[in-house]
Amino acid sequence: MNIRVPKGACDTHMHFYDKAVPGAPGTFLPGHFVVEDYRAVQKRLGLERVIVVQPNAYKDDNRVTVDSMKKLGKAAKGVAVVKPDAADAELERLTQAGICAVRIMTLHGGMLGFDVMDKVMARVHPFGWHANIQLDGRELPKHEAQIKRLPGKFVIDHTGKFLEPVAPDHEAFKSLLRLVDTGRCWIKLSAPYETSKSGAPKYEDVGKLAKILVKKAPERMLWASNWPHPSVPKDKCPKDEDLLDLLAEWAPDEKAQNKILADNPAELYGF
Numbered sequence: 001m002n003i004r005v006p007k008g009a010c011d012t013h014m015h016f017y018d019k020a021v022p023g024a025p026g027t028f029l030p031g032h033f034v035v036e037d038y039r040a041v042q043k044r045l046g047l048e049r050v051i052v053v054q055p056n057a058y059k060d061d062n063r064v065t066v067d068s069m070k071k072l073g074k075a076a077k078g079v080a081v082v083k084p085d086a087a088d089a090e091l092e093r094l095t096q097a098g099i100c101a102v103r104i105m106t107l108h109g110g111m112l113g114f115d116v117m118d119k120v121m122a123r124v125h126p127f128g129w130h131a132n133i134q135l136d137g138r139e140l141p142k143h144e145a146q147i148k149r150l151p152g153k154f155v156i157d158h159t160g161k162f163l164e165p166v167a168p169d170h171e172a173f174k175s176l177l178r179l180v181d182t183g184r185c186w187i188k189l190s191a192p193y194e195t196s197k198s199g200a201p202k203y204e205d206v207g208k209l210a211k212i213l214v215k216k217a218p219e220r221m222l223w224a225s226n227w228p229h230p231s232v233p234k235d236k237c238p239k240d241e242d243l244l245d246l247l248a249e250w251a252p253d254e255k256a257q258n259k260i261l262a263d264n265p266a267e268l269y270g271f
Contacts, residue, residue, distance in 0.1 A: 105134045153185075160176045164197075
């Protein structure tokens with residue numbers, strides 16, 4: 001790898017799937033991907049910490065996520081899915097287990113969209129949780145005001161996840177930059193293979209946006225593997241090492257790399 005991975009480096013977005021726990025009806029279960037498999041990835045990449053994100057397949061059944069976090073110990077925190085009517089006792093239990101955010105997934109297969117985001121956040125914010133939002137970035141201008149009204153910090157997934165990559169002067173990317181300007185917005189630089197049209201190995205169309213974001217607010221950028229890459233056919237799966245190496249391209253300054261890999265996630269997730 002071309003990148004020197006600092007102590008305390010954190011993968012801020014990945015998922016676990018256990019074939020012993022069936023997915024919700026009508027959802028896609030990509031296979032059996034458990035703690036032992038992920039530990040091998042951590043070891044290869046030199047990562048110490050992880051944020052486990054509840055996958056769409058399990059809707060608001062957070063068992064696999066929470067059990068996996070427990071196995072990983074203090075170096076793991078999580079992002080859960082809960083309904084607006086979740087009981088205080090359940091939110092307390094999840095918080096004690098290391099959950100610190102709720103997943104607002106507005107794309108196909110997601111359970112919580114913008115229609116319930118405010119209600120859900122009103123429930124979980126008192127427990128110290130933030131919103132973790134995945135959307136088609138081209139929709140940002142439409143939802144910018146609502147996102148800005150969120151209490152506290154919020155995270156936008158996958159470099160904005162513009163399903164058709166946009167140019168830096170596009171109104172939707174300007175909208176993302178305005179969110180970054182609030183000082184409460186964190187961005188995961190991750191999963192370029194999901195949206196890039198220019199493709200591997202450099203994903204230049206997504207990389208162009210990532211570089212601008214790094215320059216603008218290196219102190220609020222995060223890195224993530226998106227392992228086990230559930231949206232990609234097995235034979236087209238990117239190498240995790242290559243995805244980590246991209247950060248050397250997007251953030252050439254070693255100080256910025258250390259922030260993105262270690263300091264920023266430690267601050268946001270409270271390690």
